[in-house]
Amino acid sequence: xxxxxxxxxxxxxxxxxxxxxxxxxxxxxxxxxxxxxxxxxxxxxxxxxxxxxxxxxxxxxxxxxxxxxxxxxxxxxxxxxxxxxxxxxxxxxxxxxxxxxxxxxxxxxxxxxxxxxxxxxxxxxxxxxxxxxxxxxxxx
Amino acid sequence: xxxxxxxxxxxxxxxxxxxxxxxxxxxxxxxxxxxxxxxxxxxxxxxxxxxxxxxxxxxxxxxxxxxxxxxxxxxxxxxxxxxxxxxxxxxxxxxxxxxxxxxxxxxxxxxxxxxxxxxxxxxxxxxxxxxxxxxxxxxxxxxxxxxxxxxxxxxxxxxxxxxxxxxxxxxxx
Numbered sequence: 001x002x003x004x005x006x007x008x009x010x011x012x013x014x015x016x017x018x019x020x021x022x023x024x025x026x027x028x029x030x031x032x033x034x035x036x037x038x039x040x041x042x043x044x045x046x047x048x049x050x051x052x053x054x055x056x057x058x059x060x061x062x063x064x065x066x067x068x069x070x071x072x073x074x075x076x077x078x079x080x081x082x083x084x085x086x087x088x089x090x091x092x093x094x095x096x097x098x099x100x101x102x103x104x105x106x107x108x109x110x111x112x113x114x115x116x117x118x119x120x121x122x123x124x125x126x127x128x129x130x131x132x133x134x135x136x137x138x139x140x
Numbered sequence: 141x142x143x144x145x146x147x148x149x150x151x152x153x154x155x156x157x158x159x160x161x162x163x164x165x166x167x168x169x170x171x172x173x174x175x176x177x178x179x180x181x182x183x184x185x186x187x188x189x190x191x192x193x194x195x196x197x198x199x200x201x202x203x204x205x206x207x208x209x210x211x212x213x214x215x216x217x218x219x220x221x222x223x224x225x226x227x228x229x230x231x232x233x234x235x236x237x238x239x240x241x242x243x244x245x246x247x248x249x250x251x252x253x254x255x256x257x258x259x260x261x262x263x264x265x266x267x268x269x270x271x272x273x274x275x276x277x278x279x280x281x282x283x284x285x286x287x288x289x290x291x292x293x294x295x296x297x298x299x300x301x302x303x304x305x306x307x308x309x310x311x312x313x
Contacts, residue, residue, distance in 0.1 A: 037279075
């Protein structure tokens, strides 16, 4: 006797809080970016931006690790959405880095802005991929 | 990345792989390749404008890009959105299958040309300086855009996708 198997639905209750962690990291990055942009052209204390970005890195890393441990998930859909979004945000981040480098921004500020863009370019695709894949049938 | 979706024509015997697309969905590319070429051309022109410090080009990119960005947002939100809301699920799926791939290319292109050209324009006009009389307005605009980005990316995108996909699942699609 054969048993018919259909698509395996992802257990929503077992998913880690990727969206919430992603939003938290997004808020930290945006706040840091606004702080740095608003302070452009004058001597700026970069400590608040460093703290915010450090927290954002930890939050994004935690979200990625927790998501990576999920076994039953639509990984093929996640990789597809995440891949295209990563390409998009890599292009956006690259052009913004080019703009900042044209303006001869101080090295410390430029480093923090580049880090902000890198975190942004990783966090958003992960959130997009998760938002789509969580409601799709699980795949390897 | 395998992202071309084929129209479902009948029962399949394959036991592995993702389920077939629901009936009635058109054949579409999630990211249209032709659109990527057009977007690449626009971005090349943007980089040329940035590198050459062409004020007229920066103004064009910022004003036209920003106008289109805001106009499309308002039109889709106030006109298209309610229309889609009144459509059946299969009709929404068919519309979205044709509409969203184009939006995936159009909107990020508009965003990047608006932001990049705008920042350079502000630098040229001296508005980035803390001594500029409009510096406060610029900071306010950063905050508004930042809040909008958080709401759109963190709340609206997962919220609109989730209920619709759950509804599709409940309807067996």
